[in-house]
Amino acid sequence: MASLQRVFGKNVGYWLIAPAALWLGLFFLVPLLSLFTTSLSDPSGNPIAGYRLTGRFANYVDVIADYWPYFVRSLTYAGIATVLCLILGYILAYAIAFKAGRWKTVMLVLVIAPFFTSFLVRTLSWKLILADNGFVVESLQWLHILGEDGRLLATPFAVIAGLTYNFLPFMILPLYASLEKIDPQLLEASQDLYASPWKGFWSVTWKLSIPGVVGGTLLTFIPASGDYINASLLGNPNTQMVGNKIQALFTTAGDYPHASALSVILMVLILVMVLVYVRRAGTEELL
């Protein structure tokens, strides 16, 4: 870029990156610092006047003692939803990458298209689908899978189903991206070497799709563990996740220091889990 270099000197790269870097620094890194200082502040302040930084580590002790079950629920629900997304997502991504033929583009568009209806509206529609007198519950009762007065709505099942549904596309796209790159001849080669279809899948397709699996599980697990919308709309007071608590402490209780402490813990938990997971999967280059 000779002409650009005439104007900006040698450092064109810096000038191009500067606006984005500034925005991310000012509104992502600085806020994280601000979150951390708020979490160590005296909870007796208020949102308008601000909070006094007193180095109060007790906030962390308080929230862990009071709210640890919320963390357990968040991580459990998000974990189960991620596994379900992986199973459903792998099937669909595999079908699109290898079996869809000329319908590939159409099917890919169809994966993204449901997104265009506001996700709150779609999540609310699960209330109707899983309703007590609805088709699904009545069929399950007729099949005796569900007891006479058994229900789905307002149970952990509904929350996990909602999470699975909402984050499925985040799983499918990275999976598809890595499956698509696999050369079908590799699979043929494994069959020429007398590998069974199952063995061929396991040692060729699955192995080569690991980057997509890791990317997809992260893109599903991270937002799912911080979500509170599914728990609010489809669950009951006993299925609330840590997001519910953070949100309530910020907006209704106005207790910013404790809410911030919860947020910091969630962030650290997720960072640690992601690092361990990525190390174990041997896909550090994704970061």
Add this chain to the structure above:
Amino acid sequence: MHRVGNWIGKHLMITLGILVLIYMYIPNFVVALMSFNDSSGSRNLYQFQAFTWDNWLNPCAPNGMCESLKVSVEIALVATIVATILGTLASFALVRHRFEGRSTMNLLIFLPMATPEIVMGSSLLALFVAAGMGGSLGFVTILIAHILFCLSFVVVTVRTRLAGLDSNLEKAAMDLYANEWQTFWRITFPLVFPGILAAALLAFSLSFDDFIITNLNSGTTVTFPMFVWGSAQRGIPMQVNVIGTAMFLISLVIVAAGEIGARRRAKMLANR
């Protein structure tokens, strides 16, 4: 045994795949159905009562809904424009230029996508409150937040497109005596443009649909998702389903038009 395996490989996967796809569409189907629901006189808003065109004929009947829709579209448009420009510039820097701190920058762009929305939203709120803006949350603070979370997705999308670009095309243009500027606008930009467009569409839908971050930083400003959330406590008006279905149909038309346009262009080039 081998033939059974082959049959399974051929048909089972595509059948299962289509079943998963159908599962993904159940809510959209329900939303479309409920947009024709006559809910007047019924207390159960989550059950189909009777057919009516009313919701489609009077989409703005519920108090405040269309106002919130306007706020959402305005925020999404501005956020999309700013995030797409900043993100595209950053992608060029990351793919085409060597500079110190490049890998730090890559990490900084990745991090917001690896942060749960609730953490990003609450840290922004903590900053605004610490800066004494706790009383003046609204349009501007929502906009700042939306540009932030759209930015990373724009960079990732445009960067992929740019990295996949065949630099021989640019070299060929230069060999034919095009200058830097001509090469950029005639070759590079048109080739990257589909990526920029995809990034902009993604940014728009992310911004339009965001609830968790917006809810924390909105003050008294009401966006469309916040209107839906607020009315969900009382029972949502059926017109919400009309908006949901209309958005879905409009986007499908845009995607289809883009696809047909691209195919026609490709055919014209092939025939030339």
